[in-house]
Amino acid sequence: MAVAAGAGARPGLAHRARVYVMETRAQCLTVARTPAFTVPTLIFPLMFYVFFGVVMAFTPTTPTYLLATYGVFGIIPPSLFGFGVGLATERESGALLLKQTTPMPVGAYLFARVAMALLFGAAVVLGLFLLGATAAGVALYRWQWFALAGVVLAGVVPFCALGLAIGAWVRAQAAVAIVNLVYLPMAFLSGLWVPVWVFPSFLQELAVVFPAYHLAQLALKVIAMDEGQPVVLHLAVLGACTVAFLIVASFGFRRVSAP
Amino acid sequence: MSGSERTVMRAVAYGAAAVVVFVGTLTALPEPAAPEAQGDALPEGSFAVVGATVFDGETFRADHDVWVEDGRIRAIGAALEIPADVSRIEGSGRTLLPGLIDAHVHTFGTTLNDAVRFGVTTVLDQFTDPALAASKRAARETLARGDEADLFTAGMLATADGGHGTQFGIPVEAVSAPADAAAWVAARKAEGSDWIKIVYEDGSPYMDIPSLDPETIGALIAAAHAEGLLAVVHVSKLAHALEVVDLGADGLVHVWGDAVVDDAQAAQIAEAGVFVVPTLSVVTAMSGDGIDPELLQGAGGATASRMQRETLANRFPDLPDEARPAARGETAIANVRRLHAAGARLLAGTDAPNPGTGAGISQHGELQLLARAGLGSAEALAAATATPAAIFGLEDRGRIEAGRIADLVLVDGDLESDVSASTSLAAVWKDGYPVARSIDQETPEVPAAPATTLISDFEEGVGASFGAGWQVSTDQIRGGASTAELSAPQGALRVEGEVVAGDSAFTFPWAGAIYFPGPAPMQPVDFSGREVLRFRTRGDGRGYLVMLFSGGASTAVPPSVPFTAPADWTDVEIPLARFPTATPGLIGGLSFVATAPPGASAGAFAFELDDVEIR
Numbered sequence: 001m002a003v004a005a006g007a008g009a010r011p012g013l014a015h016r017a018r019v020y021v022m023e024t025r026a027q028c029l030t031v032a033r034t035p036a037f038t039v040p041t042l043i044f045p046l047m048f049y050v051f052f053g054v055v056m057a058f059t060p061t062t063p064t065y066l067l068a069t070y071g072v073f074g075i076i077p078p079s080l081f082g083f084g085v086g087l088a089t090e091r092e093s094g095a096l097l098l099k100q101t102t103p104m105p106v107g108a109y110l111f112a113r114v115a116m117a118l119l120f121g122a123a124v125v126l127g128l129f130l131l132g133a134t135a136a137g138v139a140l141y142r143w144q145w146f147a148l149a150g151v152v153l154a155g156v157v158p159f160c161a162l163g164l165a166i167g168a169w170v171r172a173q174a175a176v177a178i179v180n181l182v183y184l185p186m187a188f189l190s191g192l193w194v195p196v197w198v199f200p201s202f203l204q205e206l207a208v209v210f211p212a213y214h215l216a217q218l219a220l221k222v223i224a225m226d227e228g229q230p231v232v233l234h235l236a237v238l239g240a241c242t243v244a245f246l247i248v249a250s251f252g253f254r255r256v257s258a259p
Numbered sequence: 260m261s262g263s264e265r266t267v268m269r270a271v272a273y274g275a276a277a278v279v280v281f282v283g284t285l286t287a288l289p290e291p292a293a294p295e296a297q298g299d300a301l302p303e304g305s306f307a308v309v310g311a312t313v314f315d316g317e318t319f320r321a322d323h324d325v326w327v328e329d330g331r332i333r334a335i336g337a338a339l340e341i342p343a344d345v346s347r348i349e350g351s352g353r354t355l356l357p358g359l360i361d362a363h364v365h366t367f368g369t370t371l372n373d374a375v376r377f378g379v380t381t382v383l384d385q386f387t388d389p390a391l392a393a394s395k396r397a398a399r400e401t402l403a404r405g406d407e408a409d410l411f412t413a414g415m416l417a418t419a420d421g422g423h424g425t426q427f428g429i430p431v432e433a434v435s436a437p438a439d440a441a442a443w444v445a446a447r448k449a450e451g452s453d454w455i456k457i458v459y460e461d462g463s464p465y466m467d468i469p470s471l472d473p474e475t476i477g478a479l480i481a482a483a484h485a486e487g488l489l490a491v492v493h494v495s496k497l498a499h500a501l502e503v504v505d506l507g508a509d510g511l512v513h514v515w516g517d518a519v520v521d522d523a524q525a526a527q528i529a530e531a532g533v534f535v536v537p538t539l540s541v542v543t544a545m546s547g548d549g550i551d552p553e554l555l556q557g558a559g560g561a562t563a564s565r566m567q568r569e570t571l572a573n574r575f576p577d578l579p580d581e582a583r584p585a586a587r588g589e590t591a592i593a594n595v596r597r598l599h600a601a602g603a604r605l606l607a608g609t610d611a612p613n614p615g616t617g618a619g620i621s622q623h624g625e626l627q628l629l630a631r632a633g634l635g636s637a638e639a640l641a642a643a644t645a646t647p648a649a650i651f652g653l654e655d656r657g658r659i660e661a662g663r664i665a666d667l668v669l670v671d672g673d674l675e676s677d678v679s680a681s682t683s684l685a686a687v688w689k690d691g692y693p694v695a696r697s698i699d700q701e702t703p704e705v706p707a708a709p710a711t712t713l714i715s716d717f718e719e720g721v722g723a724s725f726g727a728g729w730q731v732s733t734d735q736i737r738g739g740a741s742t743a744e745l746s747a748p749q750g751a752l753r754v755e756g757e758v759v760a761g762d763s764a765f766t767f768p769w770a771g772a773i774y775f776p777g778p779a780p781m782q783p784v785d786f787s788g789r790e791v792l793r794f795r796t797r798g799d800g801r802g803y804l805v806m807l808f809s810g811g812a813s814t815a816v817p818p819s820v821p822f823t824a825p826a827d828w829t830d831v832e833i834p835l836a837r838f839p840t841a842t843p844g845l846i847g848g849l850s851f852v853a854t855a856p857p858g859a860s861a862g863a864f865a866f867e868l869d870d871v872e873i874r
Contacts, residue, residue, distance in 0.1 A: 018263040021270040122281055129288055139291040141344055146285055 019104055024112040027082070031116055037081055041120055045074035046127045052193070054135045061225065063136035067128055068219040069192040071152035072212055074124030076187065078117040079159030080166070080179045086113065087167025088175035113163075117156040125149050140223065147222045155215040158238050161245035162211070168252025186210045196227065211241040303692045304329060307341045311350025312673060316357050316645030316658030318637055319675045325355055327665040330402035330691035334661050353685060354674040357644040357659050358666030361622045362536045362651075363512050363608030366391060368566045370611070370618040371407035376562075376696045377619030378687045380666035381656060383608070383647060384412035385491065385512050388429050389450045396451060402664065402690040408619075411651060413456035413491070414447055417479050419469040423460040423493070434471060437478035444482035454489040454651070455479060456512070459499045466858050477506040489651070491536075497594075501527070510534040510650070512608070514594045516542055516587035525601035534650055536608035537595045539588075539628035544615025545575050546588035550624035562697045563617060569809075571621075572839050573614035574818060595632035604650065605629065607643035626678045636678040665691035705785045705845060706777070712789070712874035714774060717747045727780055732773035732850050734761060741770035751795075751869040758853050758861035768860065771803070771852030774871070780848065783810030787844035789873045792833045798824025798866025803853055807838035810847020824866035835873075846873075 031037055053066040090096040099109065129145065132138035140148070162182075170178050187193070189206060190213035196204050207213045214234040220226035305328045313323040313335060324339040325332060341347070358380025364370060366387040374382055381399075384392070392412045399409035418424040420433040434443050444455055457479050462468035471479075476492065483490035484507070491510040492503045497518040500511055504527065514537035520528070528535070543549035563571070599605060607629060609621040616624075622643060629639040648657020656664045667688040672680035687694040708725075715723045722728060729752065733741045743756030756770040776784040792805065806819040818838040822831045835843070851868060855861035 012263075014261060014263040014267055017267040017270075021267055025270070119277070122277070126281060126284055129285065133288045139289040141290055142286065142288075145288045149281075149285055 016105070020108045020111050023104065023108045024115045027086075027112040027116045028119065030086070031078075031082065031120075037077075037085075038120075041074075041077045041081070042123060042127070044077075045070045045124050046131060048073075049128055049131055050135070053132065057136065063132055063138050064140070064223055065195065065220070065225050067132045067136075067138055068148060068152070068223055068225070069216050070128055071125050071148065072155060072190075072216045072219055073187050073192045074128065075117065075121035075152055075155050076159050076183055076212065078120035079156045080163040080183055081176075082113045082116050083160055083163025084166035084170070084179045085172075085175040087164065088170050088172045091167065092172040114156060114160050117160055118153060121153050121156055122149075125152055144222050148219055151215070151219045151222060155219075155238075158211050158215070158242045158245070161242045161249070164249040165245040165252065168249040168255075186212050189213075190216055192216055195225075208237075211238055214238050303688075305691075306346040306348060307339070308348045308350045308353075308355050308667075308669060309339075309341070311353050311355040311669070312675065313350075313659055314354060314356045314637065314640050314644075314674065315660065316648070317641055319354075322351075323355075324350075325659055325667070327667070327688070327691050330665050332659060332661055332663050332665050335659055348669070348686070350669070352671065352673075354670045354672065354680070355659065356640060356668045356670065356674070356681075357648075357657055357663075358668055358687070358689065359607075359622050359643045360647040360653075360657060361608055361611070361619070361625075361643070362606035362647045363538050363610045364618060365610070365612065366395075366410055366412065368612070369564050370566075371395065371410060372698075373564050373567050373612075373617065374408040374619035374622075375406065375687065375689055375694050376564075376698070377623065378668040378681070378684055379408055379619045379622050380668075380687070380689050381409045381411065381648075381653065382618075383651060384410055385456050385493075385608075385610075386416040386424060386429075387412055387414065389414040389452070393451055404692045405689060406694065408689070409656075411453045411653070413454050414450055414452035416456040416458055416493075417443060417471065418458040418460075419471050422469045422471070423458045423462075434475055434479065437474045440475060440478035440482040441485070444479060444486055444488070448486050448488060452488070454491060454509075455483040456491050456493065457503075457508075458493045459503055460493060460495060462858070463496075466856070468858070473502055473506060476503060476508075480507045480509075497524070504528055504531050504533050508533060510536065510606075512536045513538050513610070514542065514591045514598075516546070516591040516594075519590055519593050520597050522597065522601065525597045525603065528598060529601040529603040532604070534604040534606055534646075535595075535598055536606045537591065537629070537632075538608050538610040538625075539591055539595065539632070540616050540621040540625045541610035541613045542591040543588040543628060544613070546586070548588040549615060550621075550627055563620060564698060566612065567617035567620055568842075569840075570612040570614065571617040572818075574839070575614045592628065592632045595629065595634075599633055599638070604646060605634070605638075605642045606647045606650065607639065623679075623682045626681055630678050636675050639678050640674065705783050707785045707787075708776065708789070708873070712872045714776070714871040714873060715752065715868075716750070716870050717752045717868075718750050721745050721747045721752060723774060723776075726777055726784070727775035727782075729772055729774050730780070731771075732852060733770040734768050737761075737767075739768050741768050743770040743772065745772050751867045752871075753865070753867050754851065755863070755865035756853070757863045758855050760855065760858055760860045767854070769804075769850075769852040769854045770864070771850055772868070773848050773850035773852075775848050776846055777810070781808060781810050783842075783845040783847040785844055786835070786846050786873055789844075790835055792835060792849070792871075792873055794831055794871040795828050795869040796822065796824045796831055796866060797826060797828045799864060800825055801853065801861075801864055801866070803851060803864075803866060805833060806850045806852065807835075807840060807846060808848035808850070809840040809842050809845045828869070 049066055049070050053063045057063050166178055190210040191207060196207045214237045217226045218234045307324055307326040309324045310322055313320045313325060323337055326334045326339055326341050359378050360381045361379045362383045363385050364382045366384045392414050395410040398405050415431055416424045417434050425431050447455060457476055459476055460468055461470040480490040489509040491512050492508045493512050494500045495513055495515055497515045497520055500515055501524060510533060514535055607625045609616050609625050611618040611621045626639045645657045656666055665688055669686040670681055671683040671685050674680050711724050713724055729745060731743045731745055733743050739761035741758045746753045754772045758768050758770050760768055802821050802823050804819040804821055806817045808817045818840060820833050820837050853861055853864040
């Protein structure tokens with residue numbers, strides 16, 4: 001990179017692409033070398049699905065319902081941890097500052113983390129779908145399989161934004177705890193484990209404030225098991241959350257950049 | 260290629276491989292099997308029957324598909340393009356029909372649910388309580404889920420004071436003169452009658468029944484037409500049929516069994532455009548040569564209700580022999596054959612739930628009787644679907660055609676070659692909703708009869724060893740004037756009285772004694788395992804009847820067996836099997852009565868009973 005920049009030439013497309021690839025690879029390697037992250041991320045959704053979707057499925061529709069909601073449950077950790085914990089750590093260790101001094105575009109940094117979240121998310125979704133289809137006997141129309149995967153994976157966007165906001169503000173030691181504090185209660189209260197309609201009414205009303213609830217409702221709409229609220233509502237809430245998280249994150253960065 | 264390019268290409272290749280694996284795996288995931296029609300798990304609302312022989316109301320179409328959406332038929336055709344997520348029902352080896360229309364029923368009790376469970380999704384009622392009709396009117400206007408056939412009805416019928424139609428306990432406003440006709444018809448229209456039903460029945464030559472005269476009938480027909488309503492007429496004789504055809508009637512709701520129509524007369528009826536609802540079910544039930552109800556009751560696994568079982572088991576009262584020649588049924592069938600040959604329009608109707616018929620069930624027998632009269636399968640089925648729909652202006656049903664209501668009947672087998680396969684019902688849909696064809700049978704707790712076989716030896720007076728005991732039974736409870744007295748002066752029950760004709764020509768006169776085995780009158784007791792009724796009798800040498808009431812709510816005439824009371828004591832044994840009831844073994848009452856034909860008197864009578872046993 002230094003060579004290319006030193007030549008005074010505008011870096012070629014291949015070079016710029018290579019920056020993205022290398023950063024993504026670095027991000028994936030970083031994460032993959034953190035079993036404390038990878039094992040829960042990849043294994044927990046599948047393990048819980050085996051428990052609650054296969055072995056202890058209380059109703060015939062439970063395996064199908066959990067396929068959608070555990071999919072959402074599965075994409076949240078890679079989105080939140082990659083940005084939240086990763087960013088906080090790099091910010092405090094100075095690695096972020098180092099990266100900022102290189103000509104690497106900010107886009108590559110973001111791309112790498114989103115791509116990592118997508119990759120892990122896709123692996124979880126694939127694992128869940130295979131488990132559901134083989135062990136729980138779930139059968140969906142082809143468009144439903146694809147739409148379900150698409151909705152769930154598109155969900156990395158708002159959660160990456162949330163991770164960015166957390167990572168921009170929270171100290172590294174606190175980041176893991178904060179992320180877990182946000183993610184596990186939100187997962188439960190958003191109906192990812194049991195449908196919200198079994199909640200007491202005040203909890204049902206509370207559910208609508210969580211982005212995970214709205215993403216899960218979109219996923220459940222694909223299999224006609226949602227609460228019947230309009231798609232626009234869920235999209236609007238998710239979009240608004242994303243924008244809000246990005247604004248919060250940008251304030252955080254300004255604070256970091258202006259000592 | 261530079262190092263950078265190699266790195267990027269490799270990354271792109273990895274990415275592409277990941278996408279291929281992801282998409283490939285998703286593509287290979289299982290899809291739901293197209294649902295198959297199985298029992299109560301039939302699809303509803305939107306579904307398709309594929310590869311069936313479809314009778315569209317007029318003709319059979321081999322290997323056709325029918326696509327139903329939101330309670331209506333969306334399309335019919337060979338090899339329709341139907342979206343993959345529409346539930347499919349395999350139709351090969353099956354015949355799909357429009358829901359059947361019974362063009363002659365009388366609605367009461369469970370008639371409408373009984374009809375739809377056996378594939379009759381619309382009934383054309385030829386006389387019922389106008390209030391009942393009004394309560395059912397909303398259901399026929401919607402595609403909402405329901406468990407009853409749609410009801411279209413004449414409502415109240417037009418008859419003479421005390422004439423046919425006044426004997427059923429439904430208030431009837433009689434018509435007395437042609438001048439009343441317009442007001443009477445206007446009142447029916449205001450009440451909601453869909454057409455006008457007129458009775459032309461004088462009972463001759465067996466009975467003398469007050470009847471409307473031809474002038475009044477003509478005035479009623481003209482008044483109906485002036486109101487834009489069809490006018491149909493009950494006739495039971497050829498001469499009356501021809502008379503009302505001349506008076507401009509639109510339809511005849513029975514075929515006659517007194518004489519065979521000749522070719523010229525049949526042509527006259529056909530050319531006048533008059534339709535005929537032969538009701539061979541009820542005509543042959545009277546003459547005793549109908550379709551064996553046993554063959555119909557199990558139709559496709561549907562269960563017959565208590566009312567259906569009772570009305571099928573019921574028999575018409577014992578008319579004088581000359582009033583019920585077996586030939587009557589044959590004559591009626593011969594008439595249908597000739598009318599059909601002449602091109603007259605025929606509609607399938609049963610007159611259920613009269614004795615010997617069951618709502619819904621008997622329409623399948625009617626199809627077979629029409630086939631016996633020479634109608635081909637398509638002709639018989641058209642008489643039960645498209646033809647009545649067209650005549651009665653029911654443009655939303657009666658055919659399998661895009662846009663019509665999804666009232667459908669799926670039958671196992673090929674109806675084109677044998678219409679009797681209609682009893683093999685596989686499914687019935689009303690407004691696109693599958694109809695539950697089995698019902699929970701109410702099974703009231705019936706106490707078993709005590710061990711003793713002796714009911715009464717009358718040594719201690721008019722008593723019985725169990726039950727509510729002996730009481731006088733006469734036609735006074737139905738408005739008659741017959742009388743009876745019971746006494747037990749010499750260790751036997753003495754029954755004496757007088758049988759006299761009542762005011763109504765239809766009251767079946769009787770007088771005598773009735774024994775109630777249960778703690779209250781007509782409360783049934785279970786005598787299962789007992790085989791025979793035994794008693795000793797003597798009397799004035801006349802004939803009497805034993806009638807067995809099974810204790811149901813039915814108002815129909817109970818089965819009866821005759822016996823005579825000669826001058827000297829005689830033993831009588833009657834196997835209980837000779838009393839055909841819907842629920843063998845149950846006895847709510849046993850009556851020993853003197854009777855007379857409807858409208859006649861039998862005078863004074865006296866007989867004695869002793870040692871009555873059920874063993």
